[in-house]
Structure formats: structure tokens, C-alpha cells
Amino acid sequence: MKVVAGKLANGAAYLQVAPLALVFAIFFVLPIGLVVVVSFFDYQTYDILIPDFTFQNYIDVFTQSVTYQTYWITVRFCLTVWAITFVLGFTIAYYLTFHVRTLTMQIVLFLLCTIPFWTSIVIRMISWIPLLGRNGVVNSALINLGIVPEPLEWLLYSEFAVIIGYVHLYTLFMIVPIFNSMMRIDKSLLEAAEDAGASGWQTVWLVVLPLCKPGIAIGSIFVIAMVMGDFVTVNVLGGGQIASVGKAIATELSYLQFPPAAANAMVLLGVVVLLIMLLMRFADVRREL
Amino acid sequence: MQVNGTALKAAPVAGMQLVDTLGADIELVAVTKQFGATMAVDAIDVRIPAGTYCCLLGPSGCGKTTTLRMIAGHEQATSGDILIGKQNVTGLPPTQRGTAMMFQSYALFPHLSCVDNVAFSLRMRGISKRERRETAREFLRLVHMDEYGERMPSQLSGGQQQRVALARALVTRPSVLLLDEPLSALDPFLRVRMREELKRLQAELGISFVHVTHSQEEAMALADLVVVMNEGRIEQAAAAREVFERPTTTFVASFMGDHNVFRGAVTGIESGYATVSTDDRVSFAMPAAGRNVGDVAAVAIRSDRIALSRADARLNAVGEHDDGVSGAVSGVAGTVASIEYLGLWVKVRIEIDGGNDLTVALPDRQFFDAPMDVGEQVSAAWDVDDLHVLET
DSSP, X not given: OHHHHHHHHHHHHHHHHHHHHHHHIIIIIHHHXXXXXXXXXXXXXXXXXXXXXXXXXHHHXXXXXXXXXXXXXXXXXXXXXXXXXXXXXXXXXXXXIIIOOSHHHHHHXXXXXXXXXXXOHHHHHHTTHHHHSTTSHHHHHHHXXXXXXXXXXXXXXXXXXXXXXXXXXXXXXXXXXXXXXXXXXXXXXXXXXXXTTOOHHHHIXXXXXXXXXXXXXXXXXXXXXXXXXXXHHHHHHHTTSOOOHHHHHHHHHHTTOHHHHHHHHHHHHHHHHHHHHHHHHHSOGGGGO | OHHHHHHHHHOOOTTOOOSSXXXXXXXXXXXXXEETTEEEEEEEEEEEOTTOEEEEEOSXXXXXXXXXXXXXXXXXXXEEEEEETTEEOTTSOGGGGTEEEEOTTOOOOTTSOHHHHHHHHHHHTTOOHHHHHHHHHHHHHHTTOGGGTTSOGGGSXXXXXXXXXXHHHXXXXXXXXXXXXXXXXXXXXXXXXXXXXXXXXXXXXXXXXEEEESXXXXXXXXXXXXXXXXXXXXXXXEOHHHHHHSOOBXXXXXXXXXXXXXXXXXXXXXXXXXXXXETTOOEEEEEOTTOOTTOEEEEEEEGGGOEEEOOOOOOOSOEEOTTSOOSEEEEEEEEEEEEEEOSSEEEEEEEETTSOEEEEEEEHHHHHHSOOOTTOEEEEEEEGGGOEEEBO
């Protein structure tokens, strides 16, 4: 009887996970499997997919200098954006958690942070153009105030613009998990630190920051994974001058060079997975989930 | 513990500054705390001599925790002064007051081991890692937690966490230790054991403990000075025995428990005794002592000073004691509403005709010699001299 009951329970459990497993299989495992397969295919100008098993696409990825240039740019974006979103995310979450007294106000201010997400990503990106453009609001203001004699060229279609775009897009993804971690901190810990003679900075550094580690790790995973894979922001705000990894893959796709794009994508996937594994070592994320 | 006690005093801690020498008087002068429109603490005055175990006792929301937090410096007084030793500490930050606080939730840093938790304040003082860990271990030994030094707080039971929290508070060598409901999270057995230990530590260290509690039992067991608070005011501040035997107000008498409180108006005076009637038309006698007809009077009678009998005779008027005891007896009649067996005592609750309640505690032997049942008619009698007159 017990065995039968156990089997039944097992069956029910499998049935319960089946829908999600199916969604994952169809929309995640299958496409990735296809990309893996295609990455070993051959291609020619007029024959875009030739079934084969060649390592040529991977050899090309690792031997072309353009790969290293795109990775260098992408990693630079990643680190800069991560640093900025971390500082912003941590301070905003800190303010929301420890300085806003009522829950209602916390929720109101938190919703305020989500306003950028009320419109589509493309509109959000494009809306920077009239602001940062050659004759945009910022340049006109600077010229009218007599701070610069002529429009600043590096405001738009530059790394600067791309980084602004990323920060605008992804800071919330840093705020949310850090805020979540911070809300779990017992407020009396801060008083205990104060009692022990810790200054405000010491309390942040020695108590709040270590306890936010899981949230910081999750936020970092979001930001890094999204910046590493992005090509829309680079396209819109980089003005065709900047080639990140995502942009390079998108370009290859636009030339219908599917196998090299697939190989490039697999390498990118590997790099992102490695980065995430590194972050997982830094904090026990499971505790937060 | 002798050894640990001396080790505690001998251990050198560099860069350590106490506000005063071990033990300092605490004095609150017209200390007031307002949160918006609500008055949390209303101009209280109290003096806690050095080396006193003081309990702030009262129901939740009476201002006792706010008072403690004002002494600690975690809450700023709206007005009034707080003195510790010879220093007015009203505006000072917590570290400059010579106080240490033990939080209700213990507030151990979850990411630090026990030793590092205890050593935290020494780290803030810039003491070297080796030295501060050594001192921390000494304090862990003081609370019998030296074997658990490398554990994380989450790996400890509630009682163990509390010991670590105690060590962490004491490591700053405070002249006053502030404890916010330290025993409320423990199970009853542990609570009684920790209670003993707190008392022992306080006696050994010779510093003042200010302990917030809502349990009158805890306060009576521990305190040299019980400060009973209600609605932001101090109702009575005295030794435990005095608070129990001579409560000053109806609030203290009912909050301390084991007292029956009656309040009514004098309706007649006869041969030195006043007859008082409550709103529920229960009548009893009390010494007149200058009272006039129409005056309001309140009295308390301990539940173990009441005799119960099945006799139908109502004792509303003053009469001579039947069994030859001199002095007047007074009493009421009623119905047994509930019986609770408590081991040493049997607690009988009587509904007096009219609606008031009366609790009588009978020694178990006396009760079981002539047991009663719920619903039985009884009369309760007491010696008028056992009445304790309260402030009205």
C-alpha cells in the first residue's frame, strides 16, 4: 500500500511540474539545442545552412581580432554599468529601506522607480536622442549657459550614451533584489551596531553590505546578463560606431550568416554562465529565493 | 564563576573609556517623550541607585520600552534630563553613555560568528584582532558559551543566542546594562533559569541592570527596585515587597495580581468603620479614618487573606469575628464561578451578587478538606485590618 501511495504521489508530482517543464523544453532547451547544432554547420554565400560537423565557426570566433575587440568593449560596458547601477541601486534601496518610515511611502517611491518600464524599451532609448543630440536639450542648455562654446559631440552616439541608456534601463534590476535583501534586515541590528560604537559608514560597510550580498549577487546577475546580451541599446544610442558582442551577432544574422552567429552566441553564453558561476560563489543566492 | 569574575576585571582593554567607574546612578528628571500627538512617556522622575537591579514593569504600550530606549540613547527625549553618574547624557549618542543594550530580538549579527559578534564593539574601538577575540572569548566564558565561539547565531538555540547577546553587551564594560524584555522569547523553564543567571551576573558585576518586562512575577523575582508604569506615568517605584504588599494605586494592585480591588462611595459611618458601596451594589466595610459619607474610596484585599464558607449568613455589616479573632470582619456572598487547581493553591473565582468578581486563593489542603463546586453559594469574609487602602 505504501509503495502504491508513493508511486501515486510521485506521479502527481511529475504531473504538476509537467507544464513548466514543457514550456522550458519548447522555448528554452529546444532553441538552444538548435543553435548548438547550427553552430557546427557550414555556410556559403547562397547556401546559408549546410548540415555538417565542422569546428570552423568556433575557430573563426577565436582567431578573429574583432571578437576580442567586441568582448573588450562589452566587458567594459558591463563593468562600468555594473559599478554605476550597484552604487545607485544600493543607495536608493538603502534610502527606501532605512530612511522612508511608512510602508505606504516605501511602496509609492518604489513604484516611482518603475516608471521607466511603463513604455517600451525602444521608445525609452529613442527618447534620449532629443535630449543628448547635437542640437538637443543638454547641448542647447550648456551653450546658452556659456559652459561650452559649441555642441558636445560625445553626448550621443558614443559609449557615454550607451552607458546612460543601460543605467536607465537596468538600475531597477539592481534596486529590487537589494531592496528585498535590505527589508529583511532586523532594524535593531543597526541600533546594536550604533551601541557598539560603529559610525554610519562602518554600519553600512560591516553590517548592511554583508547582509545584502545575496541581493547584490542577484542584481549583478541581471545587469551583467542583460548588458552582455544587448544589441538594441548599442544600436540606437551607439550610432553604428560601437560593436558589442550582441551587435556583432546581430550583424552576422542580418547578413544571414547563421552558423558563425550561432557559434558566437554559444561562446557568449559560455562567458555569461562563467560570470554567473563566479557571482554565485560570492553569495549564497539560494537563501534569498 | 569566581575565576571568571576576576578575569573580567583583570583583562586589559586598551582604548576603553567608561563614563564613570563601575556602577553609576541613573536619574530621570521630568523625562517626556511624545510621538506626534501621543504622549508615550509623561514627565517621569525616577532615581535608580548604582548597582540596582531595576525592573520597568507595565502592560504593553505603557512607555516602559520607550523609557529604556531613551536611557540607551536610541530615542531622544522630547524634554527632561537623563543623568548617568554625574553626567547629563540627554543629548549624547549611545556609546558615550556607558550603557549597553540587550535587544529583545537579541540583534546578533547573522553574518558573524559568536566571537566576532562579541568582539564587534572592540573592533570599532580599533583593538587588534587577536586581542579583541581573546577578550570576546573571556566574556563568552562568563556566560558559559565559550565552546560555541565559532558558531554562527543561526546555529544556536534561543537561550544560547541570548547568552551571546549578553556577552556582547557586557564586553563594552557598561556601568548600566539595559535589557528589553530579555526573557520573553524563551520557554518557561529556560526563562526561570536565565532569570537566576541574570540576577547572579548583576550581583557579580555590581553594575545596574534596567530590565523591561510585562511580567510581574519576573519583576518580583529579580528586582531590587520595581517601577510600575501605566500610560506613560510611573504608578509606583519601590522594592518588590513593598509594591506587592502596599500598592499605592488601584492600577498597581490589579496589575500585580493576587489582589481584589474594590472602589465605591462611602454610604454610612458607624463606630469607626465606613460602609462602602460599589457601583455594582456590593457593600463592604473599611476603617473610616476621617472619611465622610459620599467620599470615594478604593481598597485592595489579597486573595489569600479571604476565608470562604458555605454558610448562608451574609456579612454585609460589621460584626465580631466568630472564632474569637479580634477586629472586624467584612464580607460578601456570591456564587462559585470557576475553580483552578494550581498545586500549592486553589484559586476560586466568585461572582458576587451584583456582578463584581472576587478571587480567593485557598491553600490546597484547606480547599480539599471541604471542596466546593462551581455554582455553589458561598460567603467570603476577611479581616477589615487586612484591607489595604489605595489612592483614589
